[in-house]
Amino acid sequence: MTSSPDQAPVVADLSETELIASFAPLLPRGRATLVPTGDDAAVVAAPDGRFVVSTDVLVEGHHFRRDWGTARDVGARAAAQNLADIAAMGALPTSMVVGLVLPPTTPVAWLLDLARGLAEECAPLGVGVDGGDLSAGERVVVAVTVHGDLEGRAPVLRSGARPGHVLAHAGALGRAAAGYAVLEAGLPYTGDPDTAAVVGAFLRPAPPYAAGPQAADAGATAMMDVSDGLVRDAGRMARASGVEILLDPVAEALAPDLARLEPVARRLGADAAAWLLTGGEDHGLLATFAPDRPLPPGFRRIGTVRAAGPAGPRVVPSPADAAHVTAPGWDHFRA
Amino acid sequence: MTSSPDQAPVVADLSETELIASFAPLLPRGRATLVPTGDDAAVVAAPDGRFVVSTDVLVEGHHFRRDWGTARDVGARAAAQNLADIAAMGALPTSMVVGLVLPPTTPVAWLLDLARGLAEECAPLGVGVDGGDLSAGERVVVAVTVHGDLEGRAPVLRSGARPGHVLAHAGALGRAAAGYAVLEAGLPYTGDPDTAAVVGAFLRPAPPYAAGPQAADAGATAMMDVSDGLVRDAGRMARASGVEILLDPVAEALAPDLARLEPVARRLGADAAAWLLTGGEDHGLLATFAPDRPLPPGFRRIGTVRAAGPAGPRVVPSPADAAHVTAPGWDHFRA
Numbered sequence: 055m056t057s058s059p060d061q062a063p064v065v066a067d068l069s070e071t072e073l074i075a076s077f078a079p080l081l082p083r084g085r086a087t088l089v090p091t092g093d094d095a096a097v098v099a100a101p102d103g104r105f106v107v108s109t110d111v112l113v114e115g116h117h118f119r120r121d122w123g124t125a126r127d128v129g130a131r132a133a134a135q136n137l138a139d140i141a142a143m144g145a146l147p148t149s150m151v152v153g154l155v156l157p158p159t160t161p162v163a164w165l166l167d168l169a170r171g172l173a174e175e176c177a178p179l180g181v182g183v184d185g186g187d188l189s190a191g192e193r194v195v196v197a198v199t200v201h202g203d204l205e206g207r208a209p210v211l212r213s214g215a216r217p218g219h220v221l222a223h224a225g226a227l228g229r230a231a232a233g234y235a236v237l238e239a240g241l242p243y244t245g246d247p248d249t250a251a252v253v254g255a256f257l258r259p260a261p262p263y264a265a266g267p268q269a270a271d272a273g274a275t276a277m278m279d280v281s282d283g284l285v286r287d288a289g290r291m292a293r294a295s296g297v298e299i300l301l302d303p304v305a306e307a308l309a310p311d312l313a314r315l316e317p318v319a320r321r322l323g324a325d326a327a328a329w330l331l332t333g334g335e336d337h338g339l340l341a342t343f344a345p346d347r348p349l350p351p352g353f354r355r356i357g358t359v360r361a362a363g364p365a366g367p368r369v370v371p372s373p374a375d376a377a378h379v380t381a382p383g384w385d386h387f388r389a
Numbered sequence: 390m391t392s393s394p395d396q397a398p399v400v401a402d403l404s405e406t407e408l409i410a411s412f413a414p415l416l417p418r419g420r421a422t423l424v425p426t427g428d429d430a431a432v433v434a435a436p437d438g439r440f441v442v443s444t445d446v447l448v449e450g451h452h453f454r455r456d457w458g459t460a461r462d463v464g465a466r467a468a469a470q471n472l473a474d475i476a477a478m479g480a481l482p483t484s485m486v487v488g489l490v491l492p493p494t495t496p497v498a499w500l501l502d503l504a505r506g507l508a509e510e511c512a513p514l515g516v517g518v519d520g521g522d523l524s525a526g527e528r529v530v531v532a533v534t535v536h537g538d539l540e541g542r543a544p545v546l547r548s549g550a551r552p553g554h555v556l557a558h559a560g561a562l563g564r565a566a567a568g569y570a571v572l573e574a575g576l577p578y579t580g581d582p583d584t585a586a587v588v589g590a591f592l593r594p595a596p597p598y599a600a601g602p603q604a605a606d607a608g609a610t611a612m613m614d615v616s617d618g619l620v621r622d623a624g625r626m627a628r629a630s631g632v633e634i635l636l637d638p639v640a641e642a643l644a645p646d647l648a649r650l651e652p653v654a655r656r657l658g659a660d661a662a663a664w665l666l667t668g669g670e671d672h673g674l675l676a677t678f679a680p681d682r683p684l685p686p687g688f689r690r691i692g693t694v695r696a697a698g699p700a701g702p703r704v705v706p707s708p709a710d711a712a713h714v715t716a717p718g719w720d721h722f723r724a
Contacts, residue, residue, distance in 0.1 A: 093546050095478045095480070103437075151443070201442065
């Protein structure tokens, strides 16, 4: 131990083996885990002979700030945004591996809390944290790869939206963006329930995991998670499908969401409808369904699909909302 | 474009969509790829109802330096060290996903070369680069997750070494450590074939991928890749198996390897035997076999397994080599 006894230990005080021994017991084994973490690789069940895989990286100072929330929040959020990608294919998440870059001065307690956050999001879903890697670096980086089981379903891609289909959404919209705006403005939030709730939505998004496989079973023709904002992600779906997607006016389609965001928007002098249309990181599910199909639980109709016009495949917000769509969504390098 | 026309473009000059469009065509689709990169997640075949998964992170300034080698080297090395983990389970690698953190000032050409390096290592093995994520950050981070197919085999774990078994190794030992020492010393190397070869071994390790499944088929009882040095990794195998592992004298068991390293060691005033015993990053395969079994192609006997003594499970270098084992191997946080 290089730290004095009265200081909290940092990761440089422990060997890699000691660090792994300290957090490995906190990580859940999943229902599909055959050989867990600890060998060169883990072995995971893929009962239908396929697996779904997605990866996402969170970088300190870009995707999270250590002074904005706890390490549990960072772990839960890193897990949630990846698990949402699996749900968006119509699959059940089964297994996760996590690559971590940590500055040597990171408190060991922060690392353990990160592991607890990962576990809090994974364990209730039966997802194992089945492997990982630890490295030193200047900033914390959390690189998560998550796997899922389609249970025999066909994967639901972004490219299946067809003219006449209904566009629907499950989960939150605009709430993480509102929370981010509160934190960035340094606005006190613990005393105000509306404000505290959106900060919580940013620090710990709650994707509607079960809605993914349910949507697939209900005949979803296209699906994706909304990570970069409704307008930007619906635009991606439109281009992948070669269609035009028309969004309904948010004041009608998303009236309750708008009403819940407005008190926070007023405190900040911000635009609640813009959060709904362009705010990312809530990781709800955007899907299309044939018009004769009832929407599965949790989904709300927010638009329609029609053939692409002379302008080509694109998303078209309601004319009533045009003034709220100024930024098309997040770009990691140009934000 | 924010750069002037006579400057090479950097990643901040392109949108994330443009960047992805620029490198995606360079990435191979694998023989197991069912739905490639471009959706929320990829879908990969797992014919025997299981998959093997491992993850590793490379951090600029810790695992590589951009002024030491090309981006192709970085990409190939990131792929190789992960693919070796799959081979070490006795599996065939099938699919990779890559999370990238890039400073906004990274030349686009560097990113494209990184993709080429990944492809050069993956394509000959039929491995697809099936997904990824791009984020901005202060230093380059390459987070690779790789998957493999056991083709019906039982995974070969670290924990199967039993008293009486033979310890064997396939691939290079000490060469990457020698190359690292050359680069760190700033020694010129292009004019000297021995020195250039070890630098090449550090920049682009060449794990014996095929030897992994072959060892499994030949009855390997334990296996792992040597990423942190022979003594340290054999110690891990000993502890996982609850045995003592005795290493043969390197001057006998690894005489040709020693002879090839000695000219470089002399130039640096370094210890070639220490590179063999404690140098990591060559990603050869360490395996144990029952004594009555012939070793599969590429494996050389380098030690024996016996029951753990009063000191408990451990690795014991030959008494002839004790003076060469000063550092037990790499620790990411305390090195």
